[in-house]
Amino acid sequence: MRKIFVLTAFLCLINLPRLCAQDPLDGLWQGYDGEWRHVSNQLIALAEATPADKFAWRPAPGVRSTSEVFMHIAIANFWLLSVTGPKMPADLKEDAEKTVTSKPEVIAWLKRSLEAVKQAHLSADPKDMSRKLKVEGRDATVDGMYLRIIVHDNEHMGQLIAYARMNGIAPPWSK
Numbered sequence: 001m002r003k004i005f006v007l008t009a010f011l012c013l014i015n016l017p018r019l020c021a022q023d024p025l026d027g028l029w030q031g032y033d034g035e036w037r038h039v040s041n042q043l044i045a046l047a048e049a050t051p052a053d054k055f056a057w058r059p060a061p062g063v064r065s066t067s068e069v070f071m072h073i074a075i076a077n078f079w080l081l082s083v084t085g086p087k088m089p090a091d092l093k094e095d096a097e098k099t100v101t102s103k104p105e106v107i108a109w110l111k112r113s114l115e116a117v118k119q120a121h122l123s124a125d126p127k128d129m130s131r132k133l134k135v136e137g138r139d140a141t142v143d144g145m146y147l148r149i150i151v152h153d154n155e156h157m158g159q160l161i162a163y164a165r166m167n168g169i170a171p172p173w174s175k
Helices: 002-019 031-049 066-084 104-124 126-130 140-164
Strands: 133-134 136-142
Touching: 031 066, 031 136, 066 104, 066 133, 066 140, 104 126, 104 140, 126 140, 133 140, 136 140
Parallel strands: none
Antiparallel strands: 133 136
8 A cells, every 4th residue: 555655655755846836848849839838838838827807917108018918919919910811800909909907808818819829820731831921011831920929929028027026027848
């Protein structure tokens, strides 16, 4: 009986990080879909860890607030994705970056945009990835748009980490 207990305890310890919390490295080095899962999980975790009263915080006048950065990400995800074919959500208002400010609404839009990109990429025909596009007068490809989306999200992740740290909030995966 004691051997079973020790073995069970050992197995729980080696799996504890995966059982008790999201693996902070989940998705790394696993190609686009894995990297997308990684940045999506981090964005959601950071949004959820940020107190509701900090969504209005901005580092200086004229600089995006926390909620505005999260909404900027969501809007950009939908817009960049729309260049590849899917339509912008009909219920996403033009001024959403400034008017959607409550934590629950912001997180809902963020999750919705992240899921839209994930599903579109998963269902994309590999042959379609090299399709040529025009984006604001520049040549691009479908694959290039997906790369732009993930780079853009990671860029603003860094901004949001700085915002969080300036407010005494440690990103959940760094604890």
